[in-house]
Amino acid sequence: MSASVERVLVQTTKLSTITIKLYRLMIIVRMGIFVLFFKWRISTARAMMSSPDTNDGTSTVRAMWTVSIAGELWFALMWVLDQLPKMQPVQRAVDIAQLDESLLPTMDVFVTTAAPDKEPPLVTANTVLSILAADYPADKLTCYVSDDGGALLTREAVAEAARFAALWVPFCRKHGVEPRNPEAYFFPSSAGVVAVVKRSDYKGRAWPELARDRRRVRREYEELRLRVDALQAGDMRRQRWSQLADGGSCWRRGTAEDHAGFVEVLVRPPSRTPELVVSDVNNHLLDLSSVDVRIPAVVYMCREKRHGHAHHRKAGAMNALLRASAVLSNAPFILNLDCDHYVNNSQALRAGVCLMHGRGGGGDVAFVQFPQRFDGVDPADRYANHNRVFFDCTELGLDGLQGPIYVGTGCMFRRSALYGVDPPRFRPHGDASSKDDVATETDKFGVSTPFHRSVRAVLNHSTSEEEWNSPFDGAAIGEATALVSCAYEDGTAWGRDIGWMYGTVTEDVATGFCLHRRGWRSAYFAAAPDAFRGTAPINLTDRLHQVLRWAAGSLEIFFSRNNALLRTGGRLHPLQRVAYLNTTVYPFTSIFLIVYCVFPAIPLLAGNATAGRTFLMMGTPPSATYIAFLAALMLTLAMVAVLEVRWSGITLGEWWRNEQFWMVSATSAYLAAVAQVALKVAVGKEISFNLTSKRRATSSGAGVKERFAELYAVRWTVLMVPPAVVLAMNVTSMAAAIEGGRWRKGPAAVLAMAFNAWVVMHLYPFALGLVGRWSKTLSPLLLLVALFTIRSLCFVLHIHML
Numbered sequence: 001m002s003a004s005v006e007r008v009l010v011q012t013t014k015l016s017t018i019t020i021k022l023y024r025l026m027i028i029v030r031m032g033i034f035v036l037f038f039k040w041r042i043s044t045a046r047a048m049m050s051s052p053d054t055n056d057g058t059s060t061v062r063a064m065w066t067v068s069i070a071g072e073l074w075f076a077l078m079w080v081l082d083q084l085p086k087m088q089p090v091q092r093a094v095d096i097a098q099l100d101e102s103l104l105p106t107m108d109v110f111v112t113t114a115a116p117d118k119e120p121p122l123v124t125a126n127t128v129l130s131i132l133a134a135d136y137p138a139d140k141l142t143c144y145v146s147d148d149g150g151a152l153l154t155r156e157a158v159a160e161a162a163r164f165a166a167l168w169v170p171f172c173r174k175h176g177v178e179p180r181n182p183e184a185y186f187f188p189s190s191a192g193v194v195a196v197v198k199r200s201d202y203k204g205r206a207w208p209e210l211a212r213d214r215r216r217v218r219r220e221y222e223e224l225r226l227r228v229d230a231l232q233a234g235d236m237r238r239q240r241w242s243q244l245a246d247g248g249s250c251w252r253r254g255t256a257e258d259h260a261g262f263v264e265v266l267v268r269p270p271s272r273t274p275e276l277v278v279s280d281v282n283n284h285l286l287d288l289s290s291v292d293v294r295i296p297a298v299v300y301m302c303r304e305k306r307h308g309h310a311h312h313r314k315a316g317a318m319n320a321l322l323r324a325s326a327v328l329s330n331a332p333f334i335l336n337l338d339c340d341h342y343v344n345n346s347q348a349l350r351a352g353v354c355l356m357h358g359r360g361g362g363g364d365v366a367f368v369q370f371p372q373r374f375d376g377v378d379p380a381d382r383y384a385n386h387n388r389v390f391f392d393c394t395e396l397g398l399d400g401l402q403g404p405i406y407v408g409t410g411c412m413f414r415r416s417a418l419y420g421v422d423p424p425r426f427r428p429h430g431d432a433s434s435k436d437d438v439a440t441e442t443d444k445f446g447v448s449t450p451f452h453r454s455v456r457a458v459l460n461h462s463t464s465e466e467e468w469n470s471p472f473d474g475a476a477i478g479e480a481t482a483l484v485s486c487a488y489e490d491g492t493a494w495g496r497d498i499g500w501m502y503g504t505v506t507e508d509v510a511t512g513f514c515l516h517r518r519g520w521r522s523a524y525f526a527a528a529p530d531a532f533r534g535t536a537p538i539n540l541t542d543r544l545h546q547v548l549r550w551a552a553g554s555l556e557i558f559f560s561r562n563n564a565l566l567r568t569g570g571r572l573h574p575l576q577r578v579a580y581l582n583t584t585v586y587p588f589t590s591i592f593l594i595v596y597c598v599f600p601a602i603p604l605l606a607g608n609a610t611a612g613r614t615f616l617m618m619g620t621p622p623s624a625t626y627i628a629f630l631a632a633l634m635l636t637l638a639m640v641a642v643l644e645v646r647w648s649g650i651t652l653g654e655w656w657r658n659e660q661f662w663m664v665s666a667t668s669a670y671l672a673a674v675a676q677v678a679l680k681v682a683v684g685k686e687i688s689f690n691l692t693s694k695r696r697a698t699s700s701g702a703g704v705k706e707r708f709a710e711l712y713a714v715r716w717t718v719l720m721v722p723p724a725v726v727l728a729m730n731v732t733s734m735a736a737a738i739e740g741g742r743w744r745k746g747p748a749a750v751l752a753m754a755f756n757a758w759v760v761m762h763l764y765p766f767a768l769g770l771v772g773r774w775s776k777t778l779s780p781l782l783l784l785v786a787l788f789t790i791r792s793l794c795f796v797l798h799i800h801m802l
């Protein structure tokens with residue numbers, strides 16, 4: 001593609017409004033305040049510790065000061081690591097119309113699914129349908145479904161989807177339907193989606209024709225739903241593909257962790273040219289005259305799994321997909337969607353192709369990460385599922401450096417980048433394959449010769465139809481099956497230098513890190529309407545476990561050879577390195593935070609003057625300097641927040657939710673993650689990958705509160721203990737401070753109370769989650785009443801103890 005075309009495909013503008021300039025300035029000002037503050041704080045602490053008035057309990061005083069300053073230093077460091085990479089955000093616009101239809105590359109879409117009980121087959125079926133109906137030439141698209149559970153149920157559901165696609169895809173093409181996920185299109189409210197086609201914005205053929213076709217297709221879709229339900233009610237989920245003694249194979253009872261490998265082409269690749277139906281009103285459900293009725297190829301596969309063989313979770317599945325697809329369609333671009341993430345904007349694939357060509361001029365983009373958006377989240381987003389600050393600020397900021405961090409679903413890849421080669425910019429003659437002879441290829445890629453051929457084809461940019469023409473025949477399927485056997489990777493570089501990285505439950509961050517370290521770039525694109533949408537955990541327990549997995553995975557990377565501080569490589573932008581450091585150390589915050597939150601409460605709870613005096617300046621009013629510093633730090637924090645909200649376009653409410661849920665996670669999941677990783681480092685105990693449930697809140701009440709009732713259901717988890725303790729300590733100490741009349745003693749007590757109130761405010765979403773269903777009626781006002789009831793209780797208890 002010529003340079004001029006590249007330029008028009010993507011337009012990149014650096015944000016340089018007055019807002020962003022002020023934002024940068026405020027960040028620098030706040031960092032300056034940090035320096036002055038710590039200078040003052042440390043020297044004061046030294047003086048206090050050596051002063052003669054504090055000789056009772058000197059060790060306690062020392063401990064209190066140390067903990068307090070260590071906490072503040074860590075929080076300041078985390079804030080700096082978080083802010084620095086956000087200072088140069090860019091905005092991208094793509095012009096899809098400039099893409100030359102005949103030059104569109106082929107594309108493989110990988111859908112991963114693992115357990116039909118947590119990932120309903122109907123959800124996977126809908127995802128597959130949305131991919132098949134995407135606006136992309138049918139002969140250039142192949143959809144691969146990887147089923148790590150190896151369940152016949154999933155295979156049947158995907159096959160049902162492929163059959164229904166014959167009706168759904170032409171219907172979408174005929175009327176330009178959006179979104180092309182039938183569940184979201186026909187039943188938007190049950191999926192928690194905003195309503196779809198309105199007569200006013202329908203621009204296709206005649207409206208009455210759409211209304212009639214829609215009715216018919218909907219009836220067929222409802223039948224599909226019934227069929228999938230029936231499949232689910234049967235015994236299929238336990239049937240797996242097994243090898244028989246006589247060498248044959250069949251579906252029979254087996255386990256998700258022990259089954260044979262299986263690759264099956266459910267829909268063969270269509271012809272190269274559109275198949276237009278002439279006129280067939282009588283033969284079909286719909287009049288499809290002059291609509292292209294081809295549907296893209298669909299491949300179902302489950303990799304072999306055996307006890308005693310590590311399967312490396314999603315990363316292992318992605319690597320199996322990468323190899324199996326290589327000997328079939330071998331497309332130069334790969335899109336990965338988790339089974340619950342569907343194509344919401346049918347143009348998304350084309351937008352991804354634009355970015356692959358348009359950034360870094362000439363193929364230096366290894367991946368394009370799209371933001372993850374979710375249906376079915378309650379309007380208040382109580383558990384911060386939308387993660388707006390991360391996607392709309394951090395990823396956007398990184399896009400101005402080397403590129404966004406790879407965070408899983410909704411990411412498009414350049415296949416060659418996954419084969420461990422340097423980006424074109426860093427290759428001596430732009431040629432990637434010449435220096436690798438076959439011997440080293442076997443060490444790296446394993447023994448399959450057809451796979452080596454496919455690698456060479458990709459690295460020589462010759463995967464266009466003329467040169468790569470897989471017959472999808474028996475031999476190719478046999479080769480693909482061998483490539484997904486569990487022993488294939490033994491003694492190779494898979495998971496280390498090739499493909500998706502192993503050794504962490506957040507394979508995404510590690511994989512992206514390795515690509516960036518090699519000098520590849522990435523791009524971020526927030527399409528409108530959203531490119532893809534998926535489901536988010538529906539209750540606090542699921543959400544905390546998801547956050548726990550991410551945090552544990554991050555720490556695993558920190559303790560691996562991919563440590564962002566230690567791994568050398570001059571091609572990694574320094575601020576990009578800072579961002580990776582931030583994403584891999586943040587869970588340590590929990591230790592500092594919990595100690596920091598609980599310590600000030602101790603003297604207040606102890607309820608006597610001596611204990612009170614042992615902590616900081618409890619007995620003496622705080623100095624004016626301290627108040628001034630505190631005010632300056634809070635004020636600059638608020639200003640940075642307001643400016644960030646302004647340039648990124650998120651709301652202040654979303655920013656605040658993020659802060660709140662950060663506190664909830666930091667006092668619960670992050671702490672558990674630190675413990676898990678400590679166990680792993682010490683005794684080698686592996687971290688488990690608990691799948692996130694993709695079930696949607698199914699209650700169909702009219703009001704918002706009824707609709708999200710399941711979200712408020714409480715399921716017990718140990719993770720709830722630490723924040724509950726922090727919350728209780730802070731509430732009771734607040735009560736103790738009021739009741740002990742200590743607030744009259746001066747601003748010190750008031751400050752301590754303000755700190756407590758601050759913590760309580762942050763833990764508010766957690767408190768709501770903890771009380772579950774009641775919270776449907778629990779407004780902030782009621783929470784205040786509850787707090788005061790607890791306060792009175794403490795008062796009574798206190799009198800009894802005296």
Ligand SMILES: O=c1ccn([C@@H]2O[C@H](COP(=O)(O)OP(=O)(O)O[C@H]3O[C@H](CO)[C@@H](O)[C@H](O)[C@H]3O)[C@@H](O)[C@H]2O)c(=O)[nH]1
Nearest residue numbers: 112113114148313314317338339407408409505506691692
């Ligand atoms: O052994 C496994 C385990 C998981 N998966 C798939 O991996 C995906 C992600 O699992 P999920 O439980 O949905 O994790 P989330 O926390 O919701 O996902 C985010 O975080 C993961 C890393 O922890 C990334 O892999 C995901 O892409 C990203 O969206 C799903 O499609 C699973 O089917 C497998 O294929 N095999």
Ligand SMILES: [Mn+2]
Nearest residue numbers: 338340535692
């Ligand atoms: Mn998910």
